[in-house]
Amino acid sequence: xxxxxxxxxxxxxxxxxxxxxxxxxxxxxxxxxxxxxxxxxxxxxxxxxxxxxxxxxxxxxxxxxxxxxxxxxxxxxxxxxxxxxxxxxxxxxxxxxxxxxxxxxxxxxxxxxxxxxxxxxxxxxxxxxxxxxxxxxxxxxxxxxxxxxxxxxxxxxxxxxxxxxxxxxxxxxxxxxxxxxxx
Numbered sequence: 240x241x242x243x244x245x246x247x248x249x250x251x252x253x254x255x256x257x258x259x260x261x262x263x264x265x266x267x268x269x270x271x272x273x274x275x276x277x278x279x280x281x282x283x284x285x286x287x288x289x290x291x292x293x294x295x296x297x298x299x300x301x302x303x304x305x306x307x308x309x310x311x312x313x314x315x316x317x318x319x320x321x322x323x324x325x326x327x328x329x330x331x332x333x334x335x336x337x338x339x340x341x342x343x344x345x346x347x348x349x350x351x352x353x354x355x356x357x358x359x360x361x362x363x364x365x366x367x368x369x370x371x372x373x374x375x376x377x378x379x380x381x382x383x384x385x386x387x388x389x390x391x392x393x394x395x396x397x398x399x400x401x402x403x404x405x406x407x408x409x410x411x412x413x414x415x416x417x418x419x420x421x422x
Contacts, residue, residue: 277370278329278356284421285337285360287325289414296345296380296410303347304375306330307382308357309401309409310338310416324361326385326396327418330354334420338385342416343409348375357385357398369398382406 299305308328327337331354335346355371373381380403388395401409 275356275368275370276332277354277372278358278368279332279334283327283334285325285327285334285418286421287337287339287342287416287418289339289342289416291414293415294411294413296407299378299380300347302377303349304377304379304381305345306348306353306355306375307343307345307380307406307410308336308338309343309382309384309406309413310341311384311386311409311413312340313386324359324387326357326387327360328385329356336416337418338416341413343413344416344418348381350375350377355383355398357383357396359387359396367394367396369396371398371400373400380406382409384409 296307297305310326312323323340325337325339328335330346330348336344337360338344352372352374355373357369358367369385371383375381382401382403382405384399384401384406386397386399388397
């Protein structure tokens with residue numbers, strides 16, 4: 240009786256997990272490597288360094304808004320990020336940077352509607368894409384946080400817009416990320 244029950248369970252669970260991903264708004268890369276129009280090229284890769292001295296929000300440029308990308312790794316020891324995947328972020332179809340572990344960076348944005356894409360840069364974790372949109376106003380500050388939620392069988396990347404108080408707190412607590420495209 241047990242082997243039949245386990246066989247049934249092993250065939251139902253993967254299907255249920257796939258449906259759960261769809262309901263959560265999380266998608267995988269299509270087979271040909273294309274990403275959503277909000278993302279950049281699927282092959283883009285970044286080298287990331289962290290500035291552990293910079294812990295304050297950046298002022299917006301005149302007539303612009305600031306968009307903050309924060310990755311909250313939930314790692315209790317800030318220097319333990321070996322093997323942790325890099326998270327890369329795109330704005331309106333172009334990659335704008337990446338973070339590693341607990342980190343943040345900001346980019347100026349023009350007023351208007353914008354589309355965000357985040358994905359992991361990792362050969363160990365299945366590629367997933369998270370998408371969001373927002374409308375920027377001059378002088379505004381917009382905070383988006385990603386978190387990697389892992390269990391024994393599933394890794395989920397979450398992208399959420401967060402309150403400015405929480406965003407400012409995380410910016411003050413985490414190092415600033417600086418990234419350059421790998422060649």
